[in-house]
Amino acid sequence: MDRKADPPQIALRGITRVYGTGEAMVRALRGIDLTVEAGDFLAIMGPSGSGKSTAMNVIGCLDTPSGGSYHFQGVDVSALNRDQRALLRRNYLGFVFQGYNLLPRTSALDNVELPLIYKGLPRARRIAMAQEALEKVGLANRAHHDPSELSGGQQQRVAIARALAGRPGVILADEPTGNLDTTRSREIMDLLTELNRDDGITIVMVTHEEDMAEYARRHVNFLDGRIAEDHQHDSPGG
């Protein structure tokens, strides 16, 4: 495939995000320019309050920027309404959160199946795809366990399986290892690396742990709502 002919997967131009008005106004993003090509592996870093989470929300189409433009695979996201952004998330994006965010009292399989329900796929197909995603994260034998019966690392892997199930182009991971010990964190990072390498899924990850950022090919550092640094990095795992 000739990549140069394609528009970049994610293109942010002069993105600003302002909360509140007057005295209480907070400028979370003060003009972000960021281009992510398909298949990239980004680590977004920065102190808390630097705007990295806000940027993730904008990229994930959960939040709308106050200014600037955001194109996803050439489509102007700012022109999309709420429901169209939901469609974009459904078909192109997968989310992994620090707190796993699995539905309680719902089996791993049902959790993974969730995005597929909204895709309107028939039940047999959904179960096959969810099963496949669980296999990929090594939890095929835990399909019928509730989140409360799984360890933190396993829960996060279920969450990754959920993000994967809809076969998205991009996985957005917000502090995916924030609640895990080092060993489990490494397992999660190995998994993400594998998905990036073998399946060509673009990974955008927010983290404040240098160790975890090591896995990424590109480091973007946020400071006070701006990108302070953006450089390629040779990942040891790669």
Added chain:
Amino acid sequence: MLLETFRLAVHAIFRNALRSFLTVLGIVIGVASVIAMVTIGQGSQVRVTRDVESLGTNTVMVVPGQGGMRQGGFTADRPFTVADAEAIQENLATVAIAAPYNITGITAVYGNQNHFTQLVGATTALMDAMNWSIAEGRAFTEAEERAGRPVCVLGQTVREELFGSIPPLGQTLRLESLACEVIGILEPKGATSFGEDQDDTVAIPLKTFQRRIAGNDDVSIIFIEARSDVSTARAIRDIEALMRDRRRISPGEEDDFSVIDMKQIASILTGITSVLTGLLSAVAGVSLLVGGIGIMNIMLVSVTERTREIGIRLAVGAQARQVLMQFLVEAIVLSLLGGVMGTALGLALGALGAHLMSIPFTPDPFVILVAFAFSAGVGVIFGYFPARRAARMDPIEALRHQ
């Protein structure tokens, strides 16, 4: 997708079965009371109609005054005499039987027992016409009737209340200043559809009543049976004409007596029953409304509790419409469940009530359908507001919710 939403709703409801049950309790009670009320009401109507028909559809009552049964019962208008009844019996070809009688409430005393009952001053003709048969002892003789002898016949209730296990025949019963001998016991007749115990009665000869109880020659009611080969309406016209003549009512003047067709009474009673049924059902309907508010309340709590779930669903690509449908369908399924349980409970209560009141159990599919549709409607109306709140959530806020 709708099937999925339905599955999801059932899943959510049974995930918290106890709370779901408590949530729909209001609907259950509402639907149950509407169905029970209507079922019992319709059963009573069937019973009333049947009772009146058993009296004979060609039966009419003549009472003094114009109010009749409609406005507070009998009035103080000029009463009748035995001669009036005799005139009707003798002069009208359309009338088979005309029997005069009197009724009053009285305390019957035997030994140290006393019991408030209904005293009837009757003739054997009347007792025959009203199907009062003697179970023990005998009825009045003509001689006793003519002489106004102090003899009485008791209903089963009076016998039980006053005599218990003592054989009553030959005993002396005191009715105010009248001491009368018990000569017979009536066959039990049960309660009327008014709930009046027909066995709670004492009968004495009409003349005894007039002389010893009332102290005059008045007759308060004339019981008439029209001949079976003529229409009741014609008999009524005849009776009215004759009575106007006997009471010297000039043309253009209003009657000072009423001729009551028992068929009319049946329709009046049926009317009263249906109004009562309607009123009670309306009250029950209000509890349906309250039940709906209960559902809204719990759904609002549920939406708040499940904020994070909503956030997750939005993040993985649920559209507002889909979240709205999820909660709306959940509310509807909840209230329909309440409707099903309420229908079952209502029918059970209706059957029990029918049994206790000895009226026929007549469940009406239409009412069940309406109560059911209403409960679904409650789900839609009271589920919409919480569902809309869920659908309008901001995904970021929702995901952050603890």
